[in-house]
Amino acid sequence: MEFAVGYGSRTAGITNLKSDGTFRPTDIDHINLLGEADPQEVSDFMKMVLGFKQSLVLTIAGKWAASWLRATKLDHDIAYMQAVRPSDRLHHVAFAVQDGNHYFRLSDRLVETGNRWEFGPGRHMGGKPRDTQGFGTNCFAYAFDPTGNRNEFTSDMNEFEDDESYMAETSPEKFPEIMNGWAYNMPESFMTQES
Amino acid sequence: MTILDRNPERALLACSGEDADLTLVSGGQSVVSFAFGVDHADDIEEVVSRLKANSVPSTVTRSRIAPATARFSGSACRAATAWSSLSATAAGPPALRT
Numbered sequence: 001m002e003f004a005v006g007y008g009s010r011t012a013g014i015t016n017l018k019s020d021g022t023f024r025p026t027d028i029d030h031i032n033l034l035g036e037a038d039p040q041e042v043s044d045f046m047k048m049v050l051g052f053k054q055s056l057v058l059t060i061a062g063k064w065a066a067s068w069l070r071a072t073k074l075d076h077d078i079a080y081m082q083a084v085r086p087s088d089r090l091h092h093v094a095f096a097v098q099d100g101n102h103y104f105r106l107s108d109r110l111v112e113t114g115n116r117w118e119f120g121p122g123r124h125m126g127g128k129p130r131d132t133q134g135f136g137t138n139c140f141a142y143a144f145d146p147t148g149n150r151n152e153f154t155s156d157m158n159e160f161e162d163d164e165s166y167m168a169e170t171s172p173e174k175f176p177e178i179m180n181g182w183a184y185n186m187p188e189s190f191m192t193q194e195s
Numbered sequence: 196m197t198i199l200d201r202n203p204e205r206a207l208l209a210c211s212g213e214d215a216d217l218t219l220v221s222g223g224q225s226v227v228s229f230a231f232g233v234d235h236a237d238d239i240e241e242v243v244s245r246l247k248a249n250s251v252p253s254t255v256t257r258s259r260i261a262p263a264t265a266r267f268s269g270s271a272c273r274a275a276t277a278w279s280s281l282s283a284t285a286a287g288p289p290a291l292r293t
Contacts, residue, residue: 005233005235025196
């Protein structure tokens with residue numbers, strides 16, 4: 001984990017969302033890490049030592065299964081969950097997308113280059129059921145790159161005031177509904193393929 | 196994305212502008228490191244101080260090129276010199292002191 005200063009004209013915490021009609025992503029948005037450590041322990045470190053704020057927590061049988069944290073007002077800048085395979089460290093890196101039309105252009109570009117989405121486009125429903133304005137409700141589309149790393153293309157991430165957070169109990173049976181509120185089409189690979 | 200620079204060890208890529216968002220390195224899958232942007236060099240010192248207080252090893256480096264493997268949330272600096280960076284890297288598992 002690195003903290004860096006001195007990158008040209010950019011400003012910390014400000015995501016560029018201007019696609020200028022192109023298909024390319026506009027910025028790096030967030031990262032979803034995996035590991036063997038307890039998500040609650042990792043989250044405590046991020047909050048107490050580095051000043052992050054808790055956004056969404058999903059528990060299974062009362063135990064933290066996944067945690068989303070923010071350093072800005074945006075829903076999440078980092079997410080952490082326990083890896084299926086102990087050696088895996090990355091679920092995905094997320095790039096910012098401007099809007100729905102941007103997804104159309106990205107989708108066409110994937111087709112033109114012989115690629116396909118793994119999952120989506122869709123909208124996460126990680127928070128309160130049927131709430132599209134709450135935590136964990138950003139839009140998504142995932143595609144693998146040639147190395148086998150998963151890349152997310154995300155948009156419509158909500159903003160929250162300083163102390164807001166949301167914790168919900170869930171179960172693996174609910175994952176398809178949580179991961180996409182628009183359709184029950186989550187592939188098995190989404191929960192099993194990591195890097 | 197735009198390839199800003201490339202050599203046999205790594206390629207620097209940008210979503211937009213002339214600053215690297217992603218560094219690809221040879222060696223396979225997963226992530227080597229990622230970076231949070233901070234506004235000022237003083238913020239680096241604050242991070243290092245907090246890490247030290249919690250017994251988390253860290254190193255501070257100055258580089259002529261963007262060192263990040265992945266940066267997010269528009270990471271960067273207001274008072275920046277192009278292609279010059281100061282960064283602190285935390286290593287090892289978190290050791291909390293509550």
